[in-house]
Amino acid sequence: MSIIARINQLFSSPKPTGSLGICLQQQALAFCSLEKNQPAGFHQAKVNEQHYASAFSQAKNKINLTGQCNIVLSAKQNQLVQVDKPKVPVEEINAAIKWQIKDLVSIAPEDMIVDYYDGPVMGGGLEKINVVCAAKSELQPLVESIHQDNCQIQTITVEEFAFASLCPNEDDARLMVCQQPNEEIVLIIVKNNELYFQRRLRGMATIASKTEDELNMGVIDSLSLEIQRSTDYFERQLKQAPIRSIEVLVPMAQEAFLARKLAENTNVPVNLFSMPQGYEKQREYAACIGAAMLNNMEDSV
Numbered sequence: 001m002s003i004i005a006r007i008n009q010l011f012s013s014p015k016p017t018g019s020l021g022i023c024l025q026q027q028a029l030a031f032c033s034l035e036k037n038q039p040a041g042f043h044q045a046k047v048n049e050q051h052y053a054s055a056f057s058q059a060k061n062k063i064n065l066t067g068q069c070n071i072v073l074s075a076k077q078n079q080l081v082q083v084d085k086p087k088v089p090v091e092e093i094n095a096a097i098k099w100q101i102k103d104l105v106s107i108a109p110e111d112m113i114v115d116y117y118d119g120p121v122m123g124g125g126l127e128k129i130n131v132v133c134a135a136k137s138e139l140q141p142l143v144e145s146i147h148q149d150n151c152q153i154q155t156i157t158v159e160e161f162a163f164a165s166l167c168p169n170e171d172d173a174r175l176m177v178c179q180q181p182n183e184e185i186v187l188i189i190v191k192n193n194e195l196y197f198q199r200r201l202r203g204m205a206t207i208a209s210k211t212e213d214e215l216n217m218g219v220i221d222s223l224s225l226e227i228q229r230s231t232d233y234f235e236r237q238l239k240q241a242p243i244r245s246i247e248v249l250v251p252m253a254q255e256a257f258l259a260r261k262l263a264e265n266t267n268v269p270v271n272l273f274s275m276p277q278g279y280e281k282q283r284e285y286a287a288c289i290g291a292a293m294l295n296n297m298e299d300s301v
Helices: 052-059 090-100 136-147 159-164 212-237 255-263 283-292
Strands: 019-024 028-034 041-046 067-073 079-084 112-121 127-135 151-158 174-178 186-191 194-200 245-249 270-272
Touching: 019 159, 019 283, 028 052, 028 283, 041 052, 052 136, 067 136, 067 159, 067 283, 090 112, 090 127, 112 136, 127 136, 136 151, 151 159, 159 174, 159 186, 159 194, 159 283, 174 212, 186 212, 194 212, 212 255, 245 255, 255 270
Parallel strands: 019 067, 067 151, 174 245, 245 270
Antiparallel strands: 019 028, 028 041, 079 127, 112 127, 174 186, 186 194
């Protein structure tokens, strides 16, 4: 599959203009609205007890919420597992994987929205797939609210793909350390517009609140260890050429300090990730921007 993990094509109304990226976070809905020849629009709405439909309704009066919409689920709203690729025709894979993963996730098969993207080919030619699973009952109220407001839902995706869509198409692999505000950190490795690897880290959602001294008291060492494990797996298990850089996209006051300290623990260059031109000051909306740009990538990947 392409880098765009289309979980479910929900509606088939006439294609609207503009592009809208919506990130479902634990404490907020974050929006990025892109319209040709218009300044990009950004907005964040607080969410109470995951009532996303209500937050969307309140936000529509403050920002242009029309166009092709790509929704990004947070890590707590989806489950990602890797399994052997079923030996069934391609058109039957989605139905088969519901039952294949039913004991690996906490969502009942009848309530699952699932899709998959290809995983690495392991030793012996065994094919793996990465399965993304979300609960239809949790998403349906928001989907219905969005559809009523002149939006066409194009894609429901996950943070990893939203961040990956920001990367330029390059032959060299790069590892990205990514975070949405108040969410967990994710590590991804991207090469040639393809997501080769992802790892979700737990316990780092509050990293932005840490002082430099607190970051030095184990946080940076723990993050460096996870980065090293990820690069080792990519290079040794997947038999890939070494990554060429580590890119940090963690919107926090100490972001430059974090990157500098990570560089002390590796021989690979560590940089602050360069946002697409025109969005340099919108790092906290990076996943939303990436989601809004998924439409622009569709014909090129």
